[in-house]
Amino acid sequence: xxxKSSGLLICIVLAVLVIAISFDRYITFLxxxxxxxxxxxxxxxxxxxxxGQLNLGQSAFVGIGAYTVAIMGLKYGFSFWVAIPVAAGVTxxxxxxxxIPALKLKGGPYLALVTQTFGEIxxxxxxxxxxxxxxxxxxxxxxxxxxxxxxFSGLKSYFYLCIVFLxxxxxxxxxxxxxxxxxxxxxxxxxxxxxxxxGINTMYYKIMAFAIAAVLxxxxxxxxxxxxxxxxxxxxxxxxxxxxxxxxxxxxxNSLRGGILGAFVLTFLPEMLRLTDQYRLILYGLLVIxxxxxxxxxxxxxxxxxWSEVRNMLSTRIRALRSRKITQTR
Amino acid sequence: MLEVTGLTMTFGGLxxxxxxxxxxxxxxxxxxxxxxxxxxxxxxNVITGFYNPTKGDIKFKDADITGSAPYNIAKKGMVRTFxxxxxxxxxTVFDNTITGHFFRVSPSLPSVIFRTLPYRQKxxxxxxxxxxxLNFVGLYDDRELKARNLPYGKQRVLEIARALMTFPEFLVxxxxxxxxxxxESDKVSELIRKxxxxxxxxxxxxxxxxxxxxxxxxxxxxxxxxxVIARGLPREIQNNQEVIDVYxxxxxxxxVEN
Numbered sequence: 001x002x003x004k005s006s007g008l009l010i011c012i013v014l015a016v017l018v019i020a021i022s023f024d025r026y027i028t029f030l031x032x033x034x035x036x037x038x039x040x041x042x043x044x045x046x047x048x049x050x051x052g053q054l055n056l057g058q059s060a061f062v063g064i065g066a067y068t069v070a071i072m073g074l075k076y077g078f079s080f081w082v083a084i085p086v087a088a089g090v091t092x093x094x095x096x097x098x099x100i101p102a103l104k105l106k107g108g109p110y111l112a113l114v115t116q117t118f119g120e121i122x123x124x125x126x127x128x129x130x131x132x133x134x135x136x137x138x139x140x141x142x143x144x145x146x147x148x149x150x151x152f153s154g155l156k157s158y159f160y161l162c163i164v165f166l167x168x169x170x171x172x173x174x175x176x177x178x179x180x181x182x183x184x185x186x187x188x189x190x191x192x193x194x195x196x197x198x199g200i201n202t203m204y205y206k207i208m209a210f211a212i213a214a215v216l217x218x219x220x221x222x223x224x225x226x227x228x229x230x231x232x233x234x235x236x237x238x239x240x241x242x243x244x245x246x247x248x249x250x251x252x253x254n255s256l257r258g259g260i261l262g263a264f265v266l267t268f269l270p271e272m273l274r275l276t277d278q279y280r281l282i283l284y285g286l287l288v289i290x291x292x293x294x295x296x297x298x299x300x301x302x303x304x305x306x307w308s309e310v311r312n313m314l315s316t317r318i319r320a321l322r323s324r325k326i327t328q329t330r
Numbered sequence: 331m332l333e334v335t336g337l338t339m340t341f342g343g344l345x346x347x348x349x350x351x352x353x354x355x356x357x358x359x360x361x362x363x364x365x366x367x368x369x370x371x372x373x374x375n376v377i378t379g380f381y382n383p384t385k386g387d388i389k390f391k392d393a394d395i396t397g398s399a400p401y402n403i404a405k406k407g408m409v410r411t412f413x414x415x416x417x418x419x420x421x422t423v424f425d426n427t428i429t430g431h432f433f434r435v436s437p438s439l440p441s442v443i444f445r446t447l448p449y450r451q452k453x454x455x456x457x458x459x460x461x462x463x464l465n466f467v468g469l470y471d472d473r474e475l476k477a478r479n480l481p482y483g484k485q486r487v488l489e490i491a492r493a494l495m496t497f498p499e500f501l502v503x504x505x506x507x508x509x510x511x512x513x514e515s516d517k518v519s520e521l522i523r524k525x526x527x528x529x530x531x532x533x534x535x536x537x538x539x540x541x542x543x544x545x546x547x548x549x550x551x552x553x554x555x556x557x558v559i560a561r562g563l564p565r566e567i568q569n570n571q572e573v574i575d576v577y578x579x580x581x582x583x584x585x586v587e588n
Contacts, residue, residue, distance in 0.1 A: 172443055179442045180453060183421065183429050190418040197378065197412070198496050199404035199433035208439065 009257065009303075010170075014163065028155045030268050035162040036223045038263035039169050041247045042256060043216030048245065049253040050177055051209040052189025053102060054111040057119030058244045061091045061214040063236025065221025067126060070139040070231055080145035080226065087218045094122070095214025099207035106192075116238050126233040138232030142225045152226075162223050166260070169216060173256050176212070185209055246284045250291050252298025261300050293321060331356045331500060331532050332377070332408075337386035339369075339376055339556075346372045348556040350386070354500075354549075359526055359533045361547030361564075363540075365577050368553040370536045371413055374502055377534075378410045379403040390500070405433060407499035411489040411506065413536075419478035423469055423488055426477050427460040430495025459495060467491045467521060483514045490521070501525065503535040507542050515542045522546060540578070544568070552577065 020027050040062050047055045068087035072078040078086075098118045105111055126133050133139065144153040145161070152158045176182055184205050187195040192202045225231050247266045252258020266287070270280045294317055295301055302310055332354040339347035347369045354360045362370050375381045377388055379400035388396045395403050404410075418426050435456060441449040464470040467487050472480060477488060486506055493501060506522075507515035519542055525531040537543045543550070543564070550567045552560040554577065560570045567573055 175443050175445060176439075179437070180428055180432050180435070180456065181437060181439070181442045183418075183425050184432055186421060187418050187429055190420060191416050193380070193400075194412070194416040194418065195429070196380075196400040197404055197410050197416070198430050198492060199401050199409070200429075201399075201401045212439075 010167070014167075017163070025155055028159050030271055031264075032155070032159040032162050032227060034264040034267040035159070035166045036220050036227065037244065037247060037267055038166055038260040039223070040217045040220035040244050041251070041259040041263045042169055042173050043213035043220075044244055044248040045253060045256055045259040046173060046177065046185070046216070047209045047213035049248065049255070049259070050182060050189065051185040051206065053206065053209065054108045054245075055098075055115045055210070055213060056112050056238060056241050056245060057098060057115040057117075057122070058213065058217045059236045059238070059240035060119035060122035061095065061217030062221035062224060062240070063122060063126060063231075063233070064091050064094055064214075065218030066225040066231045066236070067133055067139070067221075068218070069222045069225045070142045071132065073143050074139060074141065080143070080222070084219075084222060087222050088215050091214045091218030091221075092211045095211035095217075096207050098214065099210030102210065103203050103206060116241070119236075119238055119241055123233050123237050126236070133233075136233060138230055140230045142229055142231070144226045158227060162227075165219060165223060169219060170256060170260065173212075173216075177256065181205075243284060246288050248298075249288050250298060252300035254297060255300045257303075258298045258300030262298065265299065294318070331358075331391060332534070333387075333389040334373075334377065335387045335389075337373070337376060337388070338384050339372055339381060340384040346556050347376065347383070350553075350556075350558055352551055352558070352561075354532060354534055356532050357526055357530060359522065359546055359548050360535070361543045361550045362534060362536045362553065363538070363543060363550060363567075363577065364553035364559075367555075369556040370553055371504055372556075373553065374410060374504055374534075374536065378408060378502055401433070404496060404498075407497075408502065409493045409496050409498040409500070410502035411486075411493055411504055413504040413508070415482075415485050415489060417477040417485055417488060417492070419476070421477055422474050423464070423477060423480065424460060424473040426488055427464055427473075427491050427495055428456055430463075430492040431456045431459055431497075434497065463491050463494050466494075468517075483510045486510070487518065487521075490518075494525070498531060500532045500534070503533065505536055505538065507537060507539050510539075512541070515539055518542075519546045 017031055020031070040058055044055060044058055047053050065087045068090055069080060069083040072083040072086060073080065098115060101114050102111055105114060127135055129135070144151050144158070146152070152161050177185070184195065184200055187200070188202050188206055195202050243266065247262035248259050249262070250266055251260065251262020266284065270283055275283060291298060294314060305313070332352070334350060334352040337347055337350040338345065350373060362373065364370055372381065376383045379395070379398050379402070382397050387394060390403070390406060390408055393406070395406065418429065435452045437449050437452065461470065464473055467490065469484060469488060469491060472484065477485065480488060486508070490503065490506065507518050510518070522533055523546065526533060535547070547564060550562065550564055551558055552567060552573050559576070560567055560573050568578065
């Protein structure tokens, strides 16, 4: 169990963040967005990293979470806090639905197709249920959460709110993956046949992993809706799903901390470089290719290594690439 | 313990198994031998639920398991290992071993997240069991190594260790000593005998190492081209002309101890 060292790392990172946001509203904005993305990326790490099921439909769950909060707040007057368990339940349910066709599929391309199509169906549903969701016009004016008389409407206070959620989600995921249940998920990735031979119903646990990923996406959506204030169906289509997966790959798809790192890197970097939309996509693409080629375990795999170790890792990898000996990306 | 009746397995136009009958009694160490391609692994795949037979029945402990899913069959007490080693390569030896016991514990998601006392106690117990099993098979010192970094012979033993953690009643081993030298295969032979003697485990194994098979197995079934051509005691099989013709060869008799 690595909980002790990750605890220290988290404290350091949080301290850095807290200091950084006091300087600049823009940084606070980006940091909050990063935290929200990070929660969704944690879901990707669980389903695609540990369980090995490629998921290109994660932003659909972010959308479901966002719309649940928006509809419950604007149409029925429920508070943000009441919407949380409801959104978790709804996204969990749809996560299970996404998992079912994926059960018999073996292989990235098929999963990519099924999960992306599922995301597209959700998008179309949101678009077409106009009375419920406002259709293509979206929903505006989602309220900030309140505790008593205090409203989280300030940029800094909302940042702290999101960080709290992120930390809670991280520790819940940490407990899941560091347990024998986490081993079951990894076993599905490594060898489903072997898992079946030792009495484990891999289908049940695959669906569980999809549901967990979906709920995490939903929580990100719950935080996203009041933050941006306006939600529309096209914010939750396949493009942001690709971005979330890219964040996981860049940070380290098999690591919870890697996922969070990737979310921050890919939220800040394009902004810092002042890139426009098309150039952003090129950046993400290049980074993902570079990562898969050189650092398949993501940026987080550099953590704790000395320069010479890093140099060794890279040169071994480059040599292997040159001699074309690699048949998998890991 | 295990009764296979009239088992036929057809893939497209190919009859991989033809009307196979097999009976294995409790506490028996039963060997399944025959030339490559004779259907041994196919038979095992069918028995353990990885394939559905075209025709025939399989009864385990007097209950019909034909067409059951592999994990259900494993839960009933029949656990198999694989011809091409099927370990969780990226996990450590210790973690590989732990997974074997998971279905007996099957913690719920809330108990894992909240680390309830019963859950923690069960994890501790599983860890203790894993240590015992690893000591039993001699892999305890390697427990922190990644499974894919183990030498081949130890990987095969690890698969058996993982299977043991399920507390099986019936072990089906597909070429447990493939690629091992005499010393290593003797250790495995001893291990299997201990499993039967001390833990009452019935064993069905496929192997090509004749010395290993003839010394360990009490009964043999010989397959050729999907059909059973002989069954009986090792001594009888060694003297069976048809078996000699298709598989053993005449030179073999010199290498086999009696």
